[in-house]
Structure formats: C-alpha cells, structure tokens
Amino acid sequence: MALNNAPLASLCAVVSVLGLGAGMSGRAALLGMSAVALIVLLSAIALRAPGRPSGIVLAAVAAWGAVFCALLALGFRLHDPAGPLVVVGGFPVGTAMLIYGTTPLGIFLGVLYGLAFDRLILPQDRQREFLRRFGTQ
Amino acid sequence: MPTADSQLILACVVVYLASCAVVGFWAMRRTSSTVDFFLAGKSLGPLVVVMATISSVMSGFGFVGGPGLVYESGTSSLWMVFVASFSLPVAFMLTGKRLRLLVEVRPILTLPEAVAARYGGSGPAIAMSVAIVLGVLGYLGTQVLAIGTVLQAVLGIDLLAALAVGLGVLAFYAIAGGIVAGVYTDLFQGLLMLGAAVAVLAQCLKVGGGMSAITETLWAMDPDYIGPWGTRGDLAAMSWMLLFGIGAAGQPHAITKLMMLKDIRQLKWSALATGLSYLVLAMLWMGIGLAMRTLVARGDHPALENPDLAAPTFLLHYTPELLAGIVFAGLLAAIMSTADSFLNLGAAAVVRDIPLALRGKPLEHELMWSRIATGSLLLLSALFALYMENLIALLGTFGWGTFAAAIVPSICIGMNWKRATGTACVASIATSIALNFVLEVAARHGHQLLPPGLAVGAVALLASTSVFVWVSLLTPKRELAPDMDALLDV
Numbered sequence: 092m093a094l095n096n097a098p099l100a101s102l103c104a105v106v107s108v109l110g111l112g113a114g115m116s117g118r119a120a121l122l123g124m125s126a127v128a129l130i131v132l133l134s135a136i137a138l139r140a141p142g143r144p145s146g147i148v149l150a151a152v153a154a155w156g157a158v159f160c161a162l163l164a165l166g167f168r169l170h171d172p173a174g175p176l177v178v179v180g181g182f183p184v185g186t187a188m189l190i191y192g193t194t195p196l197g198i199f200l201g202v203l204y205g206l207a208f209d210r211l212i213l214p215q216d217r218q219r220e221f222l223r224r225f226g227t228q
Numbered sequence: 229m230p231t232a233d234s235q236l237i238l239a240c241v242v243v244y245l246a247s248c249a250v251v252g253f254w255a256m257r258r259t260s261s262t263v264d265f266f267l268a269g270k271s272l273g274p275l276v277v278v279m280a281t282i283s284s285v286m287s288g289f290g291f292v293g294g295p296g297l298v299y300e301s302g303t304s305s306l307w308m309v310f311v312a313s314f315s316l317p318v319a320f321m322l323t324g325k326r327l328r329l330l331v332e333v334r335p336i337l338t339l340p341e342a343v344a345a346r347y348g349g350s351g352p353a354i355a356m357s358v359a360i361v362l363g364v365l366g367y368l369g370t371q372v373l374a375i376g377t378v379l380q381a382v383l384g385i386d387l388l389a390a391l392a393v394g395l396g397v398l399a400f401y402a403i404a405g406g407i408v409a410g411v412y413t414d415l416f417q418g419l420l421m422l423g424a425a426v427a428v429l430a431q432c433l434k435v436g437g438g439m440s441a442i443t444e445t446l447w448a449m450d451p452d453y454i455g456p457w458g459t460r461g462d463l464a465a466m467s468w469m470l471l472f473g474i475g476a477a478g479q480p481h482a483i484t485k486l487m488m489l490k491d492i493r494q495l496k497w498s499a500l501a502t503g504l505s506y507l508v509l510a511m512l513w514m515g516i517g518l519a520m521r522t523l524v525a526r527g528d529h530p531a532l533e534n535p536d537l538a539a540p541t542f543l544l545h546y547t548p549e550l551l552a553g554i555v556f557a558g559l560l561a562a563i564m565s566t567a568d569s570f571l572n573l574g575a576a577a578v579v580r581d582i583p584l585a586l587r588g589k590p591l592e593h594e595l596m597w598s599r600i601a602t603g604s605l606l607l608l609s610a611l612f613a614l615y616m617e618n619l620i621a622l623l624g625t626f627g628w629g630t631f632a633a634a635i636v637p638s639i640c641i642g643m644n645w646k647r648a649t650g651t652a653c654v655a656s657i658a659t660s661i662a663l664n665f666v667l668e669v670a671a672r673h674g675h676q677l678l679p680p681g682l683a684v685g686a687v688a689l690l691a692s693t694s695v696f697v698w699v700s701l702l703t704p705k706r707e708l709a710p711d712m713d714a715l716l717d718v
Binding site: 095096097100101103104107108110111114115116117119120122123125126129130133134136137138140141166167169170172173176178180181182183185186188189190193194195196197198199200201202204205208209212213215217218221222224225226227 | 303306307310311312313314315316317318320321322325329332333334335438439440442443444447451452454455456457461462463465466467469470473474477492493495496497499500501502503504507636640641644645646647648678679682686687690691693694696697698700701710711714715717718
C-alpha cells in the first residue's frame with residue numbers, strides 16, 4: 092500500500108506562507124503558532140506509515156502541539172514587565188512557562204518515538220522484508 | 229579573552245590534546261576504507277552516536293557564544309537551546325530510519341549521494357554539495373579561529389603559534405583517523421561535559437545566591453531581560469524557536485551521524501537520549517550567562533567588554549580550578565569535534581559528491597584523496613580565518629540557516645513524500661542560499677529588509693519549504709527506483 096503525504100506536505104507549504112506573513116508583519120505569537128504547527132505536520136509526515144494504524148500517535152502529536160501552543164499563549168499573557176514580580180520555581184511566572192512547561196513537554200516527542208518505534212516506525216518484519224528484497228551489504 | 233595562568237587548567241588542556249593524538253593514532257589503524265573514513269564503518273553504538281551528535285551540534289558557539297548571548301540579551305537565546313528537547317527527536321523521526329536503511333541498500337556515504345539516490349540526475353546532488361561546501365567553509369573558519377583564540381588564552385602564546393598547536397593536533401586526528409577519531413573523542417568529551425555542565429550550573433546558582441535571588445536582581449535591572457522572550461523581543465525568540473526547533477533536522481554534521489549506527493534498531497531510544505543530553509549541556513549556556521550578568525548588575529564584577537567573555541571570565545574567576553580546566557578542555561574539544569565533522573563533510577563533498585555527480589563514478593584512490601582534501605580544507609580555512617575574517621563571520625552566521633533551509637525540505641520532507649521532485653529540491657536549495665546570503669549581506673550593510681528580531685534563517689526556512697512543496701506539485705513526477713519506492717513505504 093503506497094502512502095500519500097501530499098495533503099500534509101501541502102499544509103506544510105500553507106503554514107510556511109502563513110508563518111512568513113506573520114514574521115514579516117511582526118506578529119510573534121502567530122509566528123510561534125506556525126512554527127509549532129509546522130513541527131506537528133513534519134512529525135505527522137514522518138510518523139505515518141502505510142498499512143499500520145497511526146491514528147493514536149498522530150492524535151498524540153496533535154495534542155502535543157495544542158498544549159505547546161497553549162503554553163506559548165500563557166507565556167505571552169503572563170509576562171507583565173510593568174507589574175510586580177511573581178516568582179515560580181525561581182523564575183518570573185512567564186519564564187517559568189518556558190523552563191518548566193515547554194522544555195519538558197518537548198521530551199514527549201522523544202518518548203513517543205521510542206514507544207512507537209517497534210510497532211509503528213520500524214516493525215521488525217518490515218525491516219527484514221525490505222532488506223531481504225534490496226539489501227546488498 | 230582573559231588569560232588562564234593556572235597550571236591545573238593548562239594540565240587539563242594538555243592532557244586533552246595528548247588524548248586526541250592517541251585517539252587519532254588508534255583510529256588510523258581502524259580506518260582502511262572510505263566507508264571507515266566518512267561513516268566510521270557504520271559500526272557505532274548508540275552512546276557514541278548520541279554523544280557525537282550533541283558534541284558536533286553544540287560546538288564552540290554553544291560554550292562561548294551561548295553564554296555571551298544570555299549575558300547580552302537574557303532569555304532570548306534560550307529559545308535556541310531548550311527546543312533541543314524536541315528538535316533532535318524530530319530530526320531522528322524525519323531522517324533516521326530512511327537514511328540508515330538507504331546505506332544498507334546503496335553504497336552511500338554522504339547526504340548529496342542520498343539526494344542523488346532519492347531524486348536522480350546530477351542537479352540535486354550538485355546543489356546540495358554547493359550548499360554543504362559554503363556552509364562548511366563558514367563553520368570551519370569560525371571553529372579554526374576559536375581554536376586559536378582558546379589556546380592563545382590557555383597557553384599564553386600568540387595566535388599563530390596557538391593555531392599551529394591546535395590545528396596540528398586536529399590535522400593529525402582528522403586526516404589519519406577520519407570521522408572515527410572525531411566520534412570517539414566526542415564520546416569522551418560529551419560524557420565529561422555532561423558532568424561538568426551540572427557542576428557549573430550548581431556553581432552559578434551558588435555564586436548568584438540561588439535562582440530566586442538571581443531573578444530578583446535581573447528583574448530589578450530590566451524585567452524583559454529575565455522575561456520569557458529576553459531583551460531581543462518576542463519576534464526574535466519565536467523565529468529562533470522555529471529555526472532551531474526545525475532546523476536541527478537539517479544540520480548535516482548531526483544527521484550523518486545517524487547513518488553511522490551499527491544497528492538501525494538502536495535509533496529507538498537514541499532520539500530521546502540525544503534531546504535530554506543536549507538539554508543538560510544547555511544548563512551551562514543558561515547558567516553562566518545569567519550568573520555573570522547578575523554579578524555585573526550587583527556591582528560585584530566590572531561590566532564585560534565583550535559578551536563572549538562571559539564564559540571564560542566566569543570559569544576563571546568563579547569556579548574551582550579543576551572544574552574550569554575540565555570545561556576549558558571540553559570547550560576546546562567541542563570546537564575541535566565540530567571542526568572535524570565539517571572537515572569530513574567538506575572533504576566528502578570535494579572528493580566524492582562533486583566528482584560522482586559530474587563523472588558518474590568516484591575518484592581512484594579515494595581514501596588518499598580524502599585525506600589530502602581534509603588537510604587542504606584545514607589549511608584553506610586557517611588562511612581564511614587569518615586573512616578574510618569578514619567573509620568567515622558572514623559565512624559563519626549563514627551556516628545554520630543555509631543548512632536548515634536547504635536540507636529540511638529536500639531530505640526531511642523529500643525522504644517522506646514520494647511526490648517530491650528533483651526540480652523542487654534544486655529550487656529550494658537555491659532559495660535557501662540566495663535568501664540567506666542576500667538578507668545577511670543586506671543586514672551587514674545597514675539595509676534592514678526584515679522586521680527587527682526576525683531571524684534570516686527562519687525566513688529562508690519557511691520560504692524554501694514553501695517553494696519545495698509548490699514546485700513539487702507543479703513539476704512532473706519521476707518514477708522512483710524500486711528500492712527507493714519501497715524505502716519510502718517502509
């Protein structure tokens with residue numbers, strides 16, 4: 092079964108144009124959201140596999156993107172340079188979102204890759220079959 | 229850079245240089261073919277690949293430029309490093325499986341060869357080789373200059389003599405041992421620096437009186453400095469998140485390491501381990517910059533003449549000698565490791581990729597020519613660094629963005645999408661080189677074509693991705709070879 096990633100690739104192009112527009116017009120929050128959307132789309136392109144159910148993993152990546160965007164939005168909302176200093180875990184509250192929120196959240200994609208590796212990313216039977224047909228070394 | 233007058237620091241650096249020479253000699257005995265020279269014989273275990281990847285990505289910029297950026301503009305540059313928690317795993321997702329399987333079915337050693345296998349024809353491979361050579365020259369020049377500067381400070385000798393010592397050791401292990409020597413010195417250095425980064429962070433917190441005290445001082449100085457975006461602003465922070473979060477998958481010195489794994493199944497947890505290890509190293513980046521700025525803001529230390537002095541100043545004045553010696557040796561190791569990776573990539577492009585694309589077959593005595601090309605590139609980059617510093621600075625800033633914008637579409641998307649075409653690959657690489665070069669040159673001549681803070685590389689990455697997809701959809705699809713067709717379905 093062949094895999095058609097054209098819709099996701101086309102979405103990457105659309106999001107890239109959106110990101111360019113956001114950047115050129117100085118809209119940082121929109122640029123940040125575009126970056127997260129692009130990461131989600133690229134991950135989805137890489138994680139989809141023909142003949143293997145990848146729905147749960149793709150939903151997890153999409154959820155990751157949504158939470159990441161929410162944390163970015165919180166960062167924009169919570170940082171108030173004119174207001175009093177509110178410290179969370181040693182950092183101002185907006186910065187704490189970066190240090191304790193987005194950073195550990197990023198680790199989730201590495202965990203997901205490890206968990207999905209045997210069943211979705213590279214099942215041993217697929218690897219053996221491919222190397223049996225084409226392996227030279 | 230302040231001069232180290234400590235015998236202990238000097239001893240650490242001398243021990244490191246001597247161990248490089250020993251590893252080079254050992255690696256020379258293991259290097260008998262171009263597969264050994266460029267891909268370490270595809271024999272590396274996961275720990276070596278993880279350490280080699282983070283060491284080559286971190287480079288001297290990470291240990292000197294990174295703390296300098298934090299000292300200068302606060303949290304802005306944390307968006308470059310903290311994204312490593314997902315950027316390196318995403319790089320594994322996009323490239324690891326297919327690049328590693330490809331080297332099992334074709335005699336491929338380099339990224340331009342992978343591009344040639346994927347798209348056919350000579351255009352995409354030549355375009356990729358040109359992008360790699362341009363990026364390599366810039367990166368190499370900056371690394372060479374950094375080697376000279378660090379050794380000058382540690383050994384207390386002039387720049388030419390420092391370059392002769394540093395490049396002599398580098399030349400020996402890079403020419404004799406190829407990438408084998410590079411990755412095994414990376415293993416040693418990476419493990420050492422992981423421990424040192426944690427120790428340095430603890431020292432930073434101790435010197436600053438704890439994180440809350442550091443925050444209170446910096447907030448009183450400028451709330452934006454310690455806010456989520458730093459003083460460079462939200463647009464810079466978000467464009468760096470984009471450029472470094474996605475662009476890591478386009479760094480050839482990182483993703484070629486994945487082709488060197490002995491067993492493809494070892495990719496499984498290596499992605500997570502790479503992201504986590506890089507995060508630990510990033511503690512050094514953040515800790516030193518914030519601590520040094522706190523000391524200056526409190527009046528405990530005079531303001532630095534140059535932000536890049538933050539790391540050496542902190543190490544020499546505020547850390548125990550042994551720790552400073554280890555970090556200085558690690559710093560030198562990081563620079564030399566990155567230089568070795570780039571020498572290897574550059575030699576491959578000159579000796580293998582361009583001749584293969586133009587003549588359809590590799591050179592005879594390829595290993596000998598690879599060693600000659602490695603030595604010549606090193607000499608050339610040393611001359612560039614000494615006599616054409618402006619060009620080197622330009623190419624150095626243009627390296628990451630060019631690689632990201634050239635390689636993310638053509639390899640990361642192209643290896644996962646059958647409809648991608650060779651014309652689109654060439655068009656996206658041309659877009660990457662042109663935009664990065666024009667926008668960087670314009671900015672250096674005072675013509676700001678982009679809103680303040682927006683990173684040139686981020687613009688080029690978005691543009692080249694868009695060009696790649698649209699041109700692919702508009703140009704005729706080429707039939708893939710059966711092995712490539714099957715590879716894209718695995």
